[in-house]
Amino acid sequence: MVAYGKMSAEESREELHRVQAQYAAIQARGLSLNMARGKPAAAQLDLSTPMLTLLQAREDCFSEDGTDCRNYGVIDGIPEAKRLMAYLLDDDPENVFVFGNASLTIMHDAIARCLDFGCLGSTPWAALDGPVRFLCPVPGYDRHFAILEQFGIQMTPVPLTDSGPDMDEVEALVDADAHIKGIWCVPKYSNPSGITYTDETVRRLARMECAAEDFRIFWDNAYCVHHLYAEKERQDRVLDIGIACVEAGNPDRYLKFASTSKITFPGAGVAALAASPANLTEAKRLCNAQMIGHDKLNQLRHARFLPTAEALAAHMDAQADIIRPKFQLVQRILDEELSGLEIATWTDPRGGYFVSFDGLPGTAARTVELAKAAGVILTDAGATWPYGQDPQDANIRIAPTMPPLEELEQAMMAFCCCAKLAALEALEA
Ligand SMILES: Cc1ncc(COP(=O)(O)O)c(C=O)c1O
Incomplete structure (x- = not known):
């Protein structure tokens, strides 16, 4: 992939038209997906549900x-x-x-x-x-x-x-x-x-x-x-x-x-x-x-x-089995869609609930806005900064745990399209 910043004016215009068409197709699907908050998925909550029956009678208490x-x-x-x-x-x-x-x-x-x-x-x-x-x-x-x-x-x-x-x-x-x-x-x-x-x-x-x-x-x-x-x-x-x-x-x-x-x-x-x-x-x-x-x-x-510490570790391993594929999916899509374009960097954590994404300066709010208009809710741009003000307008928090894998895949594809569109618009301006 040619880096966006190194494209000729002609190549850049073609890429913009291609990404705009891709965006229109995503919008036409009428998605309703949410990657805004770091909530566990229902399958994770299911792991703990047996806890609810542990206290049944007076002597349990x-x-x-x-x-x-x-x-x-x-x-x-x-x-x-x-x-x-x-x-x-x-x-x-x-x-x-x-x-x-x-x-x-x-x-x-x-x-x-x-x-x-x-x-x-x-x-x-x-x-x-x-x-x-x-x-x-x-x-x-x-x-x-x-x-x-x-x-x-x-x-x-x-x-x-x-x-x-x-x-x-x-x-x-x-x-x-x-x-x-x-x-x-x-x-x-x-x-x-x-x-x-x-x-x-x-x-x-x-x-x-x-x-x-x-x-x-x-x-x-x-x-x-x-x-x-x-x-x-x-x-x-x-x-x-x-x-x-x-x-x-x-x-x-x-x-x-x-x-x-x-x-x-x-x-x-x-x-x-x-x-x-x-x-x-x-x-x-x-x-x-x-x-x-x-x-x-x-x-x-x-x-x-x-x-015990062992019981806790086993429980967390079971949690990890549910969310690890989601983090891997996020990395795969970011890599396939954005590597080489030189418009973004992102983290690849070994734990926690988030991936931090940095787009080109001045593109985060636009990316989030485009995603919203395509039915994908992200954490507000700026949220990761005091007073909601990211001076670079670059950082977006990706929260992959909650949506099921198929939805996450659609959301991430839409997200990458929006990040590309915002970058192309910014480079054109
Ligand atoms: C860093 C951090 N601290 C605290 C919390 C919330 O913790 P609690 O539910 O215990 O209030 C979160 C939830 O996302 C978090 O990311």
Whole structure:
């Protein structure tokens, strides 16, 4: 294939007509496909459905320490749920605080507590003179950005490289500005690029000089066990931020989050926080006014359904068997349709839920618009950037897990056609 940018004017015009005709044919099919959000497919949810019948009778409802899970109490979670969540969070059960059904809620409320009460005796962030700022590796997760926007916290984008956030930039920024109070990190199979932080990145985050003494790393390990391949050597691993922070002499710098949303049921899973003893004590004290205890029956169901690391690994292998062919299909179609045209690059992750696609500058919004008009809904262009503003208008998040394979194939063919059309239009302009 000749690169679009190297075509003669004549070749370029012919290609535009060819792709326009292809687009018209796709539009005529009246598709109605959705690749917008990273939701599990129904077949993945089916894997966890047997969990629903695990608690049938009174005698099923007691945790291993004898707690009656039908009743109030145990604010930080039953022991077996702490063990399960500790595994996801790379931590010891005693450092785990099990919450409700969503890690986003925990992150949201953790930020609210920092704003209202400060951290371990520091000035509440909301009481500072001037705005609070957060570093946001980009491309990143739109809901992280939405939380900050809602609280009026200013977002400073920093590039996400193949090894994690650009640490030279991060170090310079946090050293110079005491109002930078935190950074979002999705350290493993990042949303959307799928990259995993290197050990060196984790160590630099742990030891960097921060002007804010209460700087916090929001470590969202949402995809901690979400490998696409069962073989250990094809799975990414990430250094534990907790250990790195202790070794660096900054033991309270991190807050870790995870949930079973994409292990069992999104919206009906279990979520947890892991943190240093001091941070944990503070969180428990402040949460005491907020709740008496979370859903322990759900904790019990989850702990019985996934009682060991081996059971969890087998369950995730079964999940991977369902979604791996979808990721492979996405790579095959992108490769067949776009390789050599020099109009796009894309990631090929070994886990997680997304593929990150970069088109020519100025084409992402147009690609998404063209796809929508052809019946294919994609994540909004710009969503992977703070305030929904991608300065290059280049990045699009592809979410392949939800549609069945046949639909995904149609959606990806349509997507590639739209990306070509947008590129040809941009080159012509
Ligand atoms: C990075 C990341 N964090 C958190 C979530 C949501 O997690 P939860 O369902 O536990 O709120 C998602 C969902 O897509 C995600 O991609």
